[in-house]
Amino acid sequence: MSPSADTPSPPPSPSHRPKILVPEKVSSEGLALLRSLYEVDTRTGLSASDLLELIPSYHGLIVRSETQVTAELLAAGRKLRVVARAGVGVDNINVDAATKHGIIVVNSPAGNIVAAAEHTIALLLATARNVGRADASVKAGKWERSKLVGIEVGHKTLGIIGLGKVGMKVARMAIGLGMKVTALDPYASPEVAKGAGVSLVSSLAELLPTVDFLTIHTPLLASTLNLLGEAELQKMKPTSRVLNVARGGVYNEEALLKALDEGWIAGAGLDVFTKEPLVEGSAAAKLAAHPKVVATPHLGASTVEAQENVSMDVCTQVLEILRGGLPTAAVNAPLILPEEYRRLQPFVKLVEKMGSLYTQHFARTQGGMVGGRRFELSYHGELAGISNTRPLFAALVKGLVSSISDAGGRDVNIVNATLITKDRGIAIDEKHVRDDGGAHASAVTLRSFEAGAEEQVIEGYVSGKAIFISKLDRFTANFHPDGTLLVLHNYDEPGKIGNVGLVVGKHGINIRFMQVAGLNQEARAKAEASVADGPVEGEAEGAAVGGGQQLTKEALMILGVDGEVTKEVLEELGKAEGILDVSLVRL
Template structure:
């Protein structure tokens, strides 16, 4: 079998593949057009962060069986398109976290002490040190956006510098903040207003892309310094450029850009331009987050072992495939799909931080091995907030790192259905639960939504609406959707008591725009509208 590697990994990993009988081609810096022309010859591709494994490439990759991402984030890989084609996607989310965290801290030190400018000056025989008076980290406030695995390490290291560390991460529990000794900011604005250093450690999603723009930079303390060693695009580069020019931001250190340049072209071949590269108070490094000998070794060997295992037909920790150990996968598949849907509902409909998740199995499911079904719940729960790296293997660990407690319970007693999965979400203020069942082995139904009884078949796009129970609301919702040519495939309302609150699931044929969502929310009597994507 043939494997192409388009970005640099450790030689040990390449040797491992060759020793295991694979034909390996290393084509570092290959252009998109050239790769498109030859990808059909390969059974697997190993990439890092630059190569785009998109629909166009996959269409040409007729023999492709495995995509390996040497590293953590998978925003350059169309996982959905891979899944549709039966292509396994594997990555190495734990292999380079220390390297990424240490680089972020190093960049912070560098821009607080003006080290990039000093280095250039001294190389030009300018030793006038009074021109480069910097600031100490000691006693300053560091604001960390994203307190996951890398953010937590950064917090620990900055606390070791005697910095006061605050963080914003709406998905991490209070107990996790306390354990790390980090002060919790309830809003991003709260963090921006008090931080001398802002460092970002979130995945790139629709929610986080451009999360620091002109508005947010205007909220910051004048003279703030910013580090982004996570993903290009989290900070709007035009807004950052303007803030650096007028002094609102003293300095920035960026290991990532939007878009990224080619990291393998020689200087005379490089055609990348970016206005930020023209500023003396900007330090840019070429996506060095994983570029340590240790991380290169860990990433390179880990990804090649995964790719080799997948090509051999072994069960591996795949992003898009649960590690099933059951003889009858077809029997469990509907329950896996239902479980993931139930998990996905919470953070698409609610925002309050979850303290505990309990998955309750009733009926004939209580006699089955349910671990992989529970992992499907956790994957669904984490997916709306952490799309880059959640999979069936790391879901439970990620939940633990967020400080969310997980419980599983079972009961064979059940009256109405033969099987029932209930997912209970506990926050500081309340408990909310959703339930679903499978009829006739494969017909999925959601039968309880936050205490309201339903019998609803989930579809890819569902509007969840909470409203006062009074006449006329259904008609207004239908009118607004119809005026925008949005077809209603199915609709079901539920109430507990007449005249109080009602909920509805409205299945539509396409995602509803923000403008239509706003119109729906403005209907008199409508309390809440959420777009659920299954």
């Protein structure tokens, strides 16, 4: 009988839906993805104390740049599983504290690339042609053409610090305007830069004196904070202009103000500041009001398209995380490339089911304990070629503890999986076996070891989008690990299937599928060898032969069932003739 197909699980009831807090304005297109499954609470204008009071009841938090996600807030969010930043930078989120609490932090590194690059070019042109001052002058009823003579950007040099996705987009746009582009980025590929028409330099000292415009596209880190101060700005041409659509603080604001006042540079186009909104009397506020500055209120990602893109991106990731899937841009976990994500997704489900099957089928005889055992998770075939298997490791941990933890494994993710194994005394080794995967392109083997005990094995594979268990301990199988399963260890003799069917039928339990799994070749050979070796010392010859013959006829009967399987049902099945053991598995 062929294994059954996947059956989608019904959505949770409204009273049990995970809750997501959105304290800032986030595009509704993404939030609409979440509302069918989760309770989405959009509450703008909350104070820090309001957030601290509300956060304990939420499972997800979606923010932009204004909300400060502090260590205190994360510690209070006892149910929090994910914090999503609808944008690129996460400097308003305490990522280390999130990692400590096992909370995944995701962002949208690609959603606003075009918007940020276009705004950079907009500020470049605005500073070159005095657009801000000209607009204010005309609105004031003046006509000051002679005071507002600008410069052309064609044939000028644009310097870029940080040639990442946004920096490269800016470079290509600038080249389209007829500019020469020079960049500083120690991690940039010389071949890629050359192919884009960008010249790379090795230091600020080499870059600064040569540029007519300078833009920075780096995150705000300890190494980039106040990257440009007085000494650096003094190295620039007095006709040069600087731009910032990245993060406030990469330019020292006091130094930049002095550079404009002293005439070290000619102007600036600023979209970001160290403190937003601006604090009256601060260097940032003075910069924004300076006649040589074109200032905008953090509009780099503020386009309809960008807001929709980042909203859809982070909300999709929140959706996946809350239902046990993989994020595509986890800040505090290894990056999952899209192609790896697609390849790993079905195996994540398979490995989680294998872990849960182990705990419920094997570990139940130890009181449900998996601690103190050593596990080996082996990847075969094409799967062995994937280096980032952290999601599979986390899936195994989640499966192992799901049936024995209060949270049902929902508190396990790629961020905290290793910590959970240490807390529970579980040792897991991963092996990449460079074989052909046997009968399947990719396969997974889970082995469990304990001193003085036999090795326990579960093997599985993926076919299309369906997952299958192909080996359960000493038995060759081929079943779909889903729903409620009854696993009966029995002697493979006539009448066993009928007897089991009568018991479950009497209790109103429907059988969805049934499979008989026989001993694999290695186990059968051992059983036959035990018969040939004869009785051990102190054992009657007839008993030994009979026992050995029985060993060669062992099998597993695996039933997928619908209906309530009570303790009484299990006891009645266990008493049936020829049934050696019965386990109930819920997957």
